[in-house]
Amino acid sequence: MPAPRTVDPEPLILVEFFAPWCGHCQALKPHYEAAATELKSENIKLAKVDCTVEEDLCSEQDVRGYPTLKVFRNGVAKEYGGPRKTEGIISYMKKQALPAVSTVTVDSLADFKAKDKVVIVSFLADSDKKDLEAFTKVAEKHRDSYLFGHASAADAAKAAGVDAPAVIVYRSFDEPEVKYTGKISDSEALEKFIKQESVPLIDEVGPDNFMTYAEAGLPLAYYFTDPEYKDKDADIEKLKSIAKEHRGKLNFVWIDAIKFVNHAKGLNLDGENWPAFAIQDLQASTKYPLQDLGNDAEKSVGDFVSQFAKGTLKPSIKSQPVPEQDGPVFVLVADEFDKVVLDDKKDIFVEFYAPWCGHCKKLAPIWDSLGEAYSSHKDKVVIAKMDATENDIPPSGGFSVGSFPTIKFKKAGTKEFIDYEGERTLDAFVEFVAEHGKNKVKVELPPVNETTEEAAAEKKEEHAPKHEEL
Template sequence: MRFSKKTLFAAGLATASSLVSAESSSDSQVLVLGTSNFTSAVEPEPLMLVEFYAPWCGHCKALAPEYDTASVELIKENIKLAKVDCTVEGDLCNQYDVKGYPTLKVFRSGSSVDYNGPRKSDGIISYMKKQALPSLSTLTPETLAEFKKKDKIVVVAYIKEGDKASTDLISKIAEANRDSYLFGVSHDEAAAKEAGVDVPSAVLYRTFDEPEVKLGKDFTEDALASFLKAETVPLIDEVGPENYMQYAESGLPLAYLFVQPDHKDKEAQVESLKSVAKVFKGKVNFVWVDAVKFANHAKALNIQGDSWPSFAIQDIENNLKYPLEDVSSDVPGKVSSFVAKYVAGDLKPSIKSEPVPKDQDGPVHVLVADAFDETAFDDSKDVLIEFYAPWCGHCKKLAPTYDTLGEKYSSHKDKVTIAKMDATANDVPPSAGFQITSFPTIKFKPAGSKDWIDFNGDRSLEGFVEFIALNGKHKVSVDIEPLNETETTEHKEAAAKPHHEEL
C-alpha cells in the first residue's frame, strides 16, 4: 500500500491508538450495509457517511466506538452513518476502490467522495455537520449569535449589502475550506459595529486561546488565506491521529515538544512554550506529544535519547528533521533560540545514517545516507537502488532475485551499480530529490543524468535486466540462464497478480 509523506506520519502517530480493541456500543445507530441493501439505503439520503472496514483491522477496531458515538449524535441531525464489512462484501468494496482499512466515504444521493476528516467522535460530528450546511451561510441578526457557537472554529464575514466582490470572495474561500471550518456572512451594519470591525472584514470565533480574532482591514484572498492558516490552530496543542492532518496540510513546519505524560512539570513545560509559539506564529506550528505513547515518532524525527522533554522541528513537505535533545533545564529559552535559527535558515537537517560499510563484498552494494551522493550521483555509472525495510514481506521475497541481479552485473561494476538501502535505518538525503513512501521502492538513474526513473516493472531477473538495458546509458545487458518450465509457470502466475505494497 502506498502512502503520502503526510499520511505516513499520521499512520505512525495512530499506531499506539490502533492497538486498542473496543466493542461497538449497544446504542449504535450505524447501519450495516451489503450488496443487497446498499443502493436502496444510500441513494435516497442527501448525506451519509459509510465506513468500509475489516473486522481484524486494528485501526477499524479503534474507530468503532468513536463511529458509534458519532452515529448517535448525528442521527439527531438526520445524518446517517453506515458500515460495510469488506471481508464479506468484497465486490462492493472493489466497486468503490477500497484499498485500505478503514476507508470512509461521504455519499450524497449515491455519489461519493473520500472522507478527509478526523476519526474521533467529536471530529466526525463536526465534519459531517459542516457537510450538511451550505459552504457559506447567510446570517440574520437573530441567527448570528447561535451560529458563532456552532463549532470549534467559525468564520463570520461582515460585508455591506450589495458588495458583490467581497461576497464572491468569501464564497470562494468558504467553498475551498468547507470541510474544515464553518463560514457565515452578515450584511447587518449594526452587527459589524458590535463586532468591532469595519466592513468588509472577518472575525474568527474559536474555543481556544483568544475567543475572537479580527482579520483587519486587508480583505483580500491572500490576507484571508494567511488569516485562516495562522489563526485556526492553537498556539500549542496536543497532536495525535485525530488532528495531525490539520497540521500536515497547513503548509507550515511542525515543532514538537515531547513530554513525559505523568511528569509533575508537564503542564508547566507545555505552558512555557506559548510565548515562544506566539513569536513564531504563522511561521511554525507548535504541538506537544506524549513521549511514552509515541516514542517511535520521536525516533522517526531522529531524537536518539529517551530523556524528556525533547524537541524537534519537522519540515513536512520535504520530510526534513531538526531534533533538539534534552531541553529540561530551560524549555522556552533553548526552544526559542533553536527555532529562531531554523527560521533564519541557519540549521542543517539531521540525516540518519548507518555507518559506511568498510567493504562491499556482497553481491549488492550496501548504500547508507552518509555515502549516498558519492554512489548515487556517480556520473560514470547507471545506478539501480532498492529502498527496503527489513520487516517488509515483499522486500524479503525480492532479496534472492536482487542478490542474483547483483551477481550478474559483478563483472560490469565500472558501468552499472546495483545497490540497496535500508530506508528504516537511513534517511534519504534532500539531494536525492525524492522521499520513500512505500517498500520496496526501486529507483534508477542513467549515467550522467540527474533524473531518477521509477522502476514499476516485473520484479524478476529478466524484468530488471531488460529495464537496465533499455534505460541505461551504457546499455549493458547480461546473459540469464533459462528458467525451467515449472519456474516459468510460477513466474507467469505471480506476474498476473497485482502487487500489494506494504509499509
C-alpha cells in the first residue's frame, strides 16, 4: 500500500483508491493489473490503496467514491482522466511519462510513430518560431489525449517523405498518415484538424471513448446494431464512404444496441428493431432518429445524413399527449413547451422530474402546495411540472436535463432560465418567486409546520409504487 513516503520520490505513479466490495473496482481490477504488468517494461509504476483499511490516507487524498484514480508526480496528485480498460490505461500513462512534445530523430521516428494509436509529429526548423509555438500550445493542451513529437533536422523530414514545414498525424487505423494543410501557426485550426483526424471513420462507441466524441463538438451519427447481426460488418464497411464524405461535420460510430438500448430509446428509437440509425447533436441538444433502414442501409443512411447536412431534417421531439389541466400544478408536455414556457407575460417555475425518482416523490406534495398558493395568480405566475423521461426539452429551451428533480425559473419577458438551487420548502419557493419574478407576485402562506410538510411528503412517498432508480 502506498503512503506519502512511497509516492513522494516517484517521478510518476498511478494510484487506485478502492474498496473490496465496490463492483466498479472489481470490474477495473483485471484491466488495472494487466496494465501494471505491461507498464513495468516502461518503468511506470501502478499501485493501489484499500480505503476500508487506510481510511485516514483516503480521507487525506479527498477520496469520495470508488474507484478513484490519481496520477502522482513527485508526490503531487492530479486526477486521472483516462480510460479504464487495459489498453487505455497503458496509452494514457505512456503519454504522462513523456514531455508534452518529444524530440524525434531519424533513428527514433519509426518507433515513435508506433507508440500509440494517434501520434502527431511536426517537421519544423528551429527558426519556424511561430509554428513551433502554436504546435507546442496544442500539445500542452492535449498531452493526455495524443502523443506529440517534433523533428527539427531536415534529414528526419526526408526520411519520412515529408516536405517541411509540416505536421503529420500518424494513425493505426484508416489512412495511416494524414498531412495538415492549413497554417501551422493557427493553433485553433490545427487543434480542430487533430481532433477530427484522431477518430476512425467508424469506430465502436462505449463508456470508455464516448467523452472523446462528446468533446470533439461534432454531431454524432450512430449505427445501432445487434453485435451478432450477420450483415453488421458489411453495413459498417458501406457506411464508411458516407462517413468520409461528411468528415469534419459529423462523427460516425456503431453501437451495441442490445447493451445500450436505453441510449437508443433516449434518441427516440423504439428500442426493439435493429439495425437503426440516429444523429445526436450534443451542442444543440437535438436528436434525429431513423428507425427503418429498409433493404439498403447505405442508401437510407446516405439520404438521411444529406438532409441533416442541408439543414432540412427536423429534430425529433418526444412528447406526451396534451393533457386536461385539472390540478394545482400545470402539467407541461413538449408539444406545449413554447406556448407555455415562452409566454412573455408570465413568470414560470418548472420542475422537471422522473416518475421513479425518490427526491421527486418527496417534492410532489410541496410543489402541489406551491401551485395552490398561486392559483389566483395564474395570469402572472405559472407553476408547472414536466415528466422529463417522456418529454424532450425543445431546442428553444436551450438546456438539457441530466438529474432529477431539476427546477428552473424564467422571468416574464426574458429567455434566460435560472437554476433553482435553494431549499425545497414552500417558504423558500415563494420567496424565490417574489425576488426573481418580473410580476413581483407575493402570496401569504398559512402557518405550516415544516416537519408536518415533510412528513406529508414522506407519507406520500411511502405509499407510492417503488421503482429502481437509474
